[in-house]
Amino acid sequence: MDRMYRHQRHIYDASRKFYLLGRDALIADLALPAGGSVLEIGCGTGRNLVRIAKTYPEAACYGLDVSAAMLETAAASVTRASLCDRIRLAQADATGFDAETLFGRAAFDRIVISYALSMIPPWQAVLREAAEHLAPGGALHVLDFGDQAGLPAPFRAVLNRWLAAFSVMPRPALPAVMGEIAASLRFHTQARQRFAGYAIHGVIERVA
Template identity: 45%
Template sequence: MEDILRKRASDRHADLMDHVYRSQSGIYDLTRKYYLLGRDQLIEALDPPPGGRVLEIGCGTARNLVQAAKVWPDAEFYGFDISSEMLKTARKNLAHGRLTDRITLFQGDAGNPALAMPPALRKFDRIFLSFCLSMIPDWQGAIRQTIALLAPGGELHIVDFGQSEKLPPSFRRILQQWLALFHVEPRKHLRRFLTELDCETGTRSEFIPQYRGYSWRFVVRLPAKEAPCSGEA
């Protein structure tokens, strides 16, 4: 019964994302470059090992994957998205950039990322989410399951809307109202959740606020060997 309910929730979210992006997928990259700030810094920081596997969850139009493949030519790249509308544009972008042999796409739900890919592909050296967590209903569960896909010594990179904590309150209020129109909810407890997860799983999280808190960036590092919890925040 639980699996059936989860599948229904996933299908509803997929329908919602297709509805949101059906009319936007073709112009998404042109419009989002002005306010999805911090994506390129995340890509530059990935630094995958030679031959390493890199996965983007919620890859959308594959804009980030195309850029990352150029910056890190020795890595293998994979991505998936819940929206079939976005994936249509993503496949066109890969064909246009002649990257279909370097980037593999799947359709799947971030709520259960392992099911988006064949079993042989379920370990990655780097995984990243770019302005995606703010649209995932069970974002905490998604992070937990994503970390389970990391190879020893792997890293999870996240960038998303922050709390604009060093920007004027009027700007924060208007931004949050505008984002809500697109079913986007910045995760104000993300930093605290990752700190708690560090103690629970042995990961080590780095918090990197950008643009006066407009965007938050995190790097979650999985030890090469299992480490005991120190009890420190």
């Protein structure tokens, strides 16, 4: 990941805003309670965390990423936004992490994974790990590339070639896997396709 993003991280936000669709809508949908906590898994450049912190001024925000290079950029973004007192970052493998050691808390009111699972081969393990870190009444929000069912075939072909060039693999099984994880934990889940299947927004909710 560091090899991939060592140079891309400097233009990541400027280039990705054109095709990482739905991120701001996801943040608006978090409905975070006052004084709540948010963890972003695969926080990358920190773009989403900064927006979350500004949208929910009382929230405690946390981000983890496996890439030291991305975290360096995220730390700079947090500093520029004067949010160092509200956003904490840590390097960790999303398939298995000790949140208590990293952040001083074991569970979170909201967990966000935005366009990261499509880049992680053991993505199912990441989903389960995230769900297991939900506080009672908490919700895991996942946004990623969808099944593209409503998109024209030529557009799908170009899109998938472009994504493959960056080692990105859409996860059409995401709703089913989220359903299996939620059922095994006795949580609730829902998912909706967005932009004609370009993206999917799935939610796992832990009963209070």
